[in-house]
Amino acid sequence: MGRLIVGVPDYDTYVEHMRRVHPERPVMSYEAFFAERLEARYRGGGGRCC
Known part of the structure; x- marks a missing residue:
């Protein structure tokens, strides 16, 4: 959680989310x-599905 506060993305949380919610999609490296x-973050774009 602390990493999100300072803006560092959490890869492990992403992987868990993808496997649980979108098992048909490939997981990015x-x-x-x-x-x-x-x-x-720097272009102001989205990218999150949820």
Whole structure:
């Protein structure tokens, strides 16, 4: 939780969410996840499904 407060995305939470809620979708690698979160944060875009 503390990581979210300072804006650091939590990959383990993402993986758990994807496996539980979207098992048909592929899970991004850590590198792809982190890059996507950085882009979403600094470009003001979304990216979250829920």
